[in-house]
Amino acid sequence: MLTRLLMILGRAYVFALFIIIFTPMAIIIAISFSADSYLSFPPSGWSLEWYGKVLGNARFMNGLQNSAIIAVIVAGLSLLFGLPAAYALVRLEFPGREFLRNVILAPLILPTIVLGLGILMIFAPAKLVASYHGLVLAHLVITLPFTVRILQTTLSNLGRDAEYAAMTLGATPLRTFVQVTLPQLVPGIVASTAIAAILSFDEIVISLFIVGPRLSTLPVEIFRYVDERTDPLVAVLAVLLISISLIIVLIVERSVGFAKAFSR
Amino acid sequence: MGLAANAPVPAASMDAAAHHIRIEDLTFDYGGARPAVDRLSFGIRKGEFLGLLGPSGCGKSTTLRMIAGLMAPTSGRILIGGQDIVARPPWERNLGLVFQSYALFPHMTVAQNVAFGLKQRRVPRAEIRDRVAEALRVVRLDQMADRVPSALSGGQQQRVAIARAIVVEPEILLLDEPLSNLDARLRDEMRFEIRDIQTRTGITTLFVTHDQHEALTMCDRIAVMNVGELEQIGTPTEIYDQPASRFVANFIGRANELACSVDDTGALVCNGRRLPGRTTGVSPQPGSTVVAAIRPHAITLGEAAAGHLAGTVQRRVFVGNIIEVALALPDGQTVTVELRPGGAGDALAVPGAEVGLTWRPETMRVFAA
Numbered sequence: 202m203l204t205r206l207l208m209i210l211g212r213a214y215v216f217a218l219f220i221i222i223f224t225p226m227a228i229i230i231a232i233s234f235s236a237d238s239y240l241s242f243p244p245s246g247w248s249l250e251w252y253g254k255v256l257g258n259a260r261f262m263n264g265l266q267n268s269a270i271i272a273v274i275v276a277g278l279s280l281l282f283g284l285p286a287a288y289a290l291v292r293l294e295f296p297g298r299e300f301l302r303n304v305i306l307a308p309l310i311l312p313t314i315v316l317g318l319g320i321l322m323i324f325a326p327a328k329l330v331a332s333y334h335g336l337v338l339a340h341l342v343i344t345l346p347f348t349v350r351i352l353q354t355t356l357s358n359l360g361r362d363a364e365y366a367a368m369t370l371g372a373t374p375l376r377t378f379v380q381v382t383l384p385q386l387v388p389g390i391v392a393s394t395a396i397a398a399i400l401s402f403d404e405i406v407i408s409l410f411i412v413g414p415r416l417s418t419l420p421v422e423i424f425r426y427v428d429e430r431t432d433p434l435v436a437v438l439a440v441l442l443i444s445i446s447l448i449i450v451l452i453v454e455r456s457v458g459f460a461k462a463f464s465r
Numbered sequence: 466m467g468l469a470a471n472a473p474v475p476a477a478s479m480d481a482a483a484h485h486i487r488i489e490d491l492t493f494d495y496g497g498a499r500p501a502v503d504r505l506s507f508g509i510r511k512g513e514f515l516g517l518l519g520p521s522g523c524g525k526s527t528t529l530r531m532i533a534g535l536m537a538p539t540s541g542r543i544l545i546g547g548q549d550i551v552a553r554p555p556w557e558r559n560l561g562l563v564f565q566s567y568a569l570f571p572h573m574t575v576a577q578n579v580a581f582g583l584k585q586r587r588v589p590r591a592e593i594r595d596r597v598a599e600a601l602r603v604v605r606l607d608q609m610a611d612r613v614p615s616a617l618s619g620g621q622q623q624r625v626a627i628a629r630a631i632v633v634e635p636e637i638l639l640l641d642e643p644l645s646n647l648d649a650r651l652r653d654e655m656r657f658e659i660r661d662i663q664t665r666t667g668i669t670t671l672f673v674t675h676d677q678h679e680a681l682t683m684c685d686r687i688a689v690m691n692v693g694e695l696e697q698i699g700t701p702t703e704i705y706d707q708p709a710s711r712f713v714a715n716f717i718g719r720a721n722e723l724a725c726s727v728d729d730t731g732a733l734v735c736n737g738r739r740l741p742g743r744t745t746g747v748s749p750q751p752g753s754t755v756v757a758a759i760r761p762h763a764i765t766l767g768e769a770a771a772g773h774l775a776g777t778v779q780r781r782v783f784v785g786n787i788i789e790v791a792l793a794l795p796d797g798q799t800v801t802v803e804l805r806p807g808g809a810g811d812a813l814a815v816p817g818a819e820v821g822l823t824w825r826p827e828t829m830r831v832f833a834a
Contacts, residue, residue, distance in 0.1 A: 339696050366568040369562040
């Protein structure tokens with residue numbers, strides 16, 4: 202009897218949590234289809250007018266293109282640098298390994314605004330401000346700790362027995378890595394690459410420091426727009442950002458399974 | 466640790482030529498209080514199934530890993546067919562290793578798992594197909610070739626691991642506690658299955674286990690290890706009937722240990738009684754104290770006056786096929802006796818009763834105290 206009651210209460214609690222999380226989102230989605238010229242809920246009429254305005258806005262479309270290109274490059278480089286780092290931190294033994302493990306996570310703890318300022322101080326004299334490679338480098342500082350961390354977990358959960366088995370069966374360390382370790386890392390690789398892409402695509406604080414008039418990202422453009430006015434265009438942009446993150450998550454889910462990618 | 470007086474460990478040189486694998490003075494010292502493996506020497510004959518038995522932490526797994534090349538010995542030699550392989554990396558040793566965890570490649574099918582070693586050796590594709598099929602037939606998994614490991618039961622996964630190891634025709638098959646992850650019923654089945662596969666393929670095998678039952682039932686010979694050292698090597702019968710040390714006597718099967726003194730004539734004296742002679746083990750030195758070990762089932766109960774020793778029944782426990790009787794000797798030492806229900810002495814084994822203990826002298830084994 203008591204357990205039944207607890208179960209009902211538990212369900213009610215979870216349901217309430219979902220309501221709290223998803224209500225604002227539902228409202229934003231509704232407003233994005235508004236026919237009004239200001240933010241209000243419920244809207245007095247419905248239209249696709251604001252979607253048209255976003256698609257016709259050169260600054261947004263330009264920012265979207267930049268953000269997408271940067272996200273793809275950042276995701277690729279995160280994997281390229283993150284995988285060897287994770288491998289070294291998990292599988293190799295060298296002095297200072299524990300120290301490095303912690304240092305690599307440092308950007309996670311530092312306030313992003315401090316990071317942004319620091320990056321600006323270094324990038325300005327190096328002429329990296331307002332350039333693609335500057336933005337990519339800055340985003341890597343944010344994404345690498347996540348990539349390394351996820352791959353580290355995947356790798357240490359794998360254990361070494363399969364690798365040892367491969368070696369005793371005649372596989373050199375390189376072949377063992379390519380034929381045995383790497384295929385088992387796929388869920389971690391997909392997850393960490395997706396995370397890196399989402400982080401880069403959504404990144405605003407650091408980007409604000411180093412974008413310039415000729416190179417800007419979508420979040421920066423949205424930030425600037427919202428700074429000046431508030432109309433349903435903002436809701437459309439929010440829906441756009443949510444959809445893109447959702448699409449990436451869905452790709453992960455379809456290819457390896459979201460739960461699997463993150464729990465292993 | 467006891468003495469190994471008249472059950473000597475074979476000297477390194479004695480039948481070295483007959484050995485397919487020789488371990489010589491193998492040591493692994495990671496800087497702890499004592500080496501994990503301490504100057505270990507033994508040989509494995511061609512086609513032999515040798516058990517490496519010992520409690521956890523005795524160094525048996527470390528020894529296996531050194532033979533596999535996954536750990537580098539501090540010193541010593543590992544000879545296969547007379548050649549020292551210590552300097553060779555694992556992928557150049559031509560071994561088959563079966564792990565407790567099976568360690569199958571989860572992203573490959575059963576057939577791909579088994580084919581892995583042959584692919585590394587660049588065996589032609591058609592030959593790989595035939596040999597994989599043959600290996601799967603040997604382990605009775607030919608119907609499962611296209612499954613993935615996660616779709617198989619624990620016993621089937623273990624058989625895939627064995628097929629994967631034997632298909633490359635390794636110089637030596639190393640089995641690291643291969644039965645520990647299986648449930649009891651399957652373990653019994655796999656014991657005979659593994660031994661059967663080994664007999665049919667004739668591959669020289671080293672079987673690491675902490676389970677005396679597995680070792681006794683499966684192995685041609687058993688090497689017993691304790692704290693990094695070899696205690697005794699011999700056939701299961703030798704190990705059980707003529708343990709070379711108190712450790713072996715107690716680790717394999719059960720043993721009663723009686724503290725005895727030795728009188729001027731060299732006879733053992735316990736509780737004021739002279740025990741019958743013709744014991745095995747060390748020769749009792751007059752004036753010394755020794756430990757006499759005797760198995761619980763080797764003792765029979767009779768009239769108090771007629772026994773080699775007399776004791777009082779303290780406890781009687783029915784364990785199905787046997788009755789376990791705990792006895793106290795006058796000096797306080799306790800002795801456990803196993804009787805067959807309804808057999809000799811059963812009627813006498815009543816708590817509180819005074820009974821006599823009798824045994825054949827040669828079943829009593831003497832060790833230095």
